[in-house]
Amino acid sequence: MSQSLHFFTPSSNITLPKHHSSLFTPSLTTSNRRFPVTTKHFTIKSNASSSSSDPKVLTTDNGTAEILSRVSQTPASSTDSSSIEVDSVTEAELKENGFRSTRRTKLVCTIGPATCGFEQLEALAVGGMNVARINMCHGTREWHRRVIERVRRLNEEKGFAVAIMMDTEGSEIHMGDLSGPPSARAEDGEIWTFTVRAFDSPRPERTITVNYDGFAEDVKVGDELLVDGGMVRFEVIEKIGPDVKCRCTDPGLLLPRANLTFWRDGSLVRERNAMLPTISPKDWLDIDFGITEGVDFIAISFVKSAEVINHLKSYIAARSRDSDIAVIAKIESIDSLKNLEEIILASDGAMVARGDLGAQIPLEQVPSAQQKIVQLCRQLNKPVIVASQLLESMIEYPTPTRAEVADVSEAVRQRADALMLSGESAMGQFPDKALTVLRSVSLRIEKWWREEKRHEAMELPDVGSSFAESISEEICNSAAKMANNLEVDALFVYTKTGHMASLLSRCRPDCPIFAFTSTTSVRRRLNLRWGLIPFRLSFSDDMESNLNRTFSLLKARGMIKSGDLVIAVSDVLQSIQVMNVP
Numbered sequence: 351m352s353q354s355l356h357f358f359t360p361s362s363n364i365t366l367p368k369h370h371s372s373l374f375t376p377s378l379t380t381s382n383r384r385f386p387v388t389t390k391h392f393t394i395k396s397n398a399s400s401s402s403s404d405p406k407v408l409t410t411d412n413g414t415a416e417i418l419s420r421v422s423q424t425p426a427s428s429t430d431s432s433s434i435e436v437d438s439v440t441e442a443e444l445k446e447n448g449f450r451s452t453r454r455t456k457l458v459c460t461i462g463p464a465t466c467g468f469e470q471l472e473a474l475a476v477g478g479m480n481v482a483r484i485n486m487c488h489g490t491r492e493w494h495r496r497v498i499e500r501v502r503r504l505n506e507e508k509g510f511a512v513a514i515m516m517d518t519e520g521s522e523i524h525m526g527d528l529s530g531p532p533s534a535r536a537e538d539g540e541i542w543t544f545t546v547r548a549f550d551s552p553r554p555e556r557t558i559t560v561n562y563d564g565f566a567e568d569v570k571v572g573d574e575l576l577v578d579g580g581m582v583r584f585e586v587i588e589k590i591g592p593d594v595k596c597r598c599t600d601p602g603l604l605l606p607r608a609n610l611t612f613w614r615d616g617s618l619v620r621e622r623n624a625m626l627p628t629i630s631p632k633d634w635l636d637i638d639f640g641i642t643e644g645v646d647f648i649a650i651s652f653v654k655s656a657e658v659i660n661h662l663k664s665y666i667a668a669r670s671r672d673s674d675i676a677v678i679a680k681i682e683s684i685d686s687l688k689n690l691e692e693i694i695l696a697s698d699g700a701m702v703a704r705g706d707l708g709a710q711i712p713l714e715q716v717p718s719a720q721q722k723i724v725q726l727c728r729q730l731n732k733p734v735i736v737a738s739q740l741l742e743s744m745i746e747y748p749t750p751t752r753a754e755v756a757d758v759s760e761a762v763r764q765r766a767d768a769l770m771l772s773g774e775s776a777m778g779q780f781p782d783k784a785l786t787v788l789r790s791v792s793l794r795i796e797k798w799w800r801e802e803k804r805h806e807a808m809e810l811p812d813v814g815s816s817f818a819e820s821i822s823e824e825i826c827n828s829a830a831k832m833a834n835n836l837e838v839d840a841l842f843v844y845t846k847t848g849h850m851a852s853l854l855s856r857c858r859p860d861c862p863i864f865a866f867t868s869t870t871s872v873r874r875r876l877n878l879r880w881g882l883i884p885f886r887l888s889f890s891d892d893m894e895s896n897l898n899r900t901f902s903l904l905k906a907r908g909m910i911k912s913g914d915l916v917i918a919v920s921d922v923l924q925s926i927q928v929m930n931v932p
């Protein structure tokens with residue numbers, strides 16, 4: 351039987367339903383029509399450092415007509431279009447499909463033997479990979495260094511902006527490498543030995559090494575041993591010194607370095623292994639490696655508390671000159687769920703690591719945990735990645751199951767910032783096809799969401815800790831609302847640190863957000879945020895000239911055209927401007 355998967359490709363001329371709003375200020379309601387729009391220029395002048403009771407003055411500045419005429423006088427030919435950097439895939443997408451149809455959900459691919467070559471990496475980048483993840487559980491540092499080098503070269507030579515995420519191994523219990531074959535199959539009733547012994551010579555058949563020295567002491571006869579959260583199950587039948595004999599009760603595939611948990615009377619046993627440090631000595635070496643290589647994100651496995659995140663962040667700050675590596679907390683343990691809010695607050699983002707999470711809590715609790723983590727991250731303005739088994743069957747088959755497509759759709763519908771491929775891209779047979787499925791499903795669900803105008807009434811609590819930050823937040827909330835009500839084509843944000851761009855992304859507006867930043871590393875980091883199209887552009891404190899330049903550069907590359915309606919905000923001059931591209 352042949353199967354094919356059909357997804358709608360968004361057409362270039364989406365006409366969105368009109369809706370009327372009297373939401374914004376009176377001066378705007380007069381121009382609450384899509385075209386033609388006379389430009390309004392709002393400047394929220396603030397004096398954040400003053401503690402006066404009313405430091406905010408909102409002025410509508412009708413002098414913008416003047417600005418506009420000056421913009422239109424700027425000849426496109428006088429500009430150097432090479433001085434703006436955007437990745438070639440986004441550029442092509444914008445040209446082909448227009449603003450409205452760009453993908454908002456970001457895609458992370460785990461790089462492994464199936465995808466580590468330059469051409470394989472390029473195929474993933476062309477397919478929409480925003481972030482390449484390397485998992486330090488597998489491979490040597492030298493292997494990972496070569497992958498990083500190839501991704502960087504790809505970015506330089508081909509104009510991509512793929513960010514690198516390094517994922518630590520952590521101290522949880524896992525199997526060692528299998529001696530010889532890439533995987534082994536355990537059959538029902540077979541007896542396997544799990545051992546903490548080290549082998550010089552070939553090891554006996556059906557023998558698995560375990561990385562945790564206390565393993566043989568901690569397990570008891572009668573315990574249930576789960577590989578990869580239950581993909582294969584064993585019952586402990588006998589302990590002989592360092593060896594633990596187990597009978598297979600649920601057959602399946604044993605993969606190298608698969609996670610191990612053991613259960614007693616229906617509960618996860620968390621004895622001494624719970625005391626192991628979150629960041630092991632080997633992890634610290636890997637972290638040093640990541641800092642030296644200048645990775646963009648470090649994802650920390652099995653985070654238990656905010657303390658470890660704070661510790662790592664100060665370590666990175668002391669070690670790396672610009673301390674611009676973002677720390678992602680992987681939520682994959684009972685402890686991380688208990689301390690969820692403080693962990694997310696301390697981190698620069700989070701990952702719903704459903705693989706190990708599903709080994710620590712009952713599987714049926716994973717979906718609600720996912721929803722909770724995704725929501726909390728958005729509320730706290732942190733990017734969130736939904737990871738593991740999204741398209742597991744595609745490791746072996748070229749089409750996903752209906753259930754997998756539904757799972758991906760649900761993560762997109764929850765408005766997670768990013769989706770991640772694990773084995774599908776690391777060692778599966780169809781990495782490019784799996785990425786295509788993520789991309790098509792994301793585009794389709796996002797379009798559906800916009801068409802249905804499913805603006806969820808999620809409350810976004812204030813996150814700013816200073817008055818200046820509160821102003822930025824208010825500006826972004828208002829700008830996003832205006833963008834939806836006025837059905838603008840794009841939001842532009844000029845942002846030095848990326849913070850203002852993140853605040854716009856957090857609102858999940860209907861239109862894409864063009865984020866202009868002068869730093870390459872900020873640009874790469876913004877790649878993980880929902881709906882942001884990051885550009886590198888050097889800009890000044892003069893918003894007029896920034897806008898003029900941006901319009902000329904983007905027009906010269908065919909990425910915007912006259913008449914497009916744009917709202918621009920900036921953290922340089924805290925302002926909101928509404929205008930048609932001249």
Ligand SMILES: Nc1ncnc2c1ncn2[C@@H]1O[C@H](COP(=O)(O)OP(=O)(O)OP(=O)(O)O)[C@@H](O)[C@H]1O
Pocket residue numbers: 460461462463485487488489517605606607608609651705706771772773774776777
């Ligand atoms: N660098 C690599 N070298 C060899 N195999 C790899 C590599 N990276 C991943 N893999 C393979 O891909 C599978 C899935 O990768 P992934 O990184 O998601 O592992 P995981 O064990 O699920 O994640 P984690 O260890 O973070 O919980 C691994 O089990 C491994 O077989």
Ligand SMILES: CC(=O)C(=O)O
Pocket residue numbers: 651680682702703704705706707737738772
């Ligand atoms: C990604 C990961 O670490 C997990 O799902 O367990």
Ligand SMILES: [K+]
Pocket residue numbers: 485486487517518519520651
């Ligand atoms: K890992």
Ligand SMILES: [Mg+2]
Pocket residue numbers: 651682703705706
């Ligand atoms: Mg994990």
